[in-house]
Amino acid sequence: MQIHFIIDGYNVIHALPSGIDRGGSLESRREGLINLIKSSSLYARHRFTIVFDGAENIYGQEKMSHENLSVLFSRPPENADRLILKICSRKKDHKNLEVVSSDREHIIGRVNSMGIRTTTSQAFIQRLLRRKKTAPPFPDEKPEPSPDDVSYWNDIFEKS
Numbered sequence: 012m013q014i015h016f017i018i019d020g021y022n023v024i025h026a027l028p029s030g031i032d033r034g035g036s037l038e039s040r041r042e043g044l045i046n047l048i049k050s051s052s053l054y055a056r057h058r059f060t061i062v063f064d065g066a067e068n069i070y071g072q073e074k075m076s077h078e079n080l081s082v083l084f085s086r087p088p089e090n091a092d093r094l095i096l097k098i099c100s101r102k103k104d105h106k107n108l109e110v111v112s113s114d115r116e117h118i119i120g121r122v123n124s125m126g127i128r129t130t131t132s133q134a135f136i137q138r139l140l141r142r143k144k145t146a147p148p149f150p151d152e153k154p155e156p157s158p159d160d161v162s163y164w165n166d167i168f169e170k171s
Contacts, residue, residue: 019112020063026132052142092117111135
């Protein structure tokens, strides 16, 4: 069964673990999220729509598509939350739809009342990482330095 994920873009970006594309410009962070999705084995089997709050001239357009991934930008004064709700309300078949957000106040309750499944941003990220073709090392997984490395750095610090 192909699932169509509707993703609250900035909500997911802010939930990324440190060390996975949390720094840099908003554009690089958006690209990081897109790349994370595309590097997951989920990408080949499902559809993804990422919705971001929009501003004038982001990418020079309001919509981008990459095979089974679309990126949408809301048009002010509409925000991403309202656009996600609008997309959901226009879908006739909700059984293959899943909304990704941790925004309980504006999205989760309303979407659940439509009979649409939801996944928190953190759970979605973990799902992507578990199914990542090549998972990145986590920052807390630091390799032990070799004795040669220790000796080298001791020499450097002793000379300072």
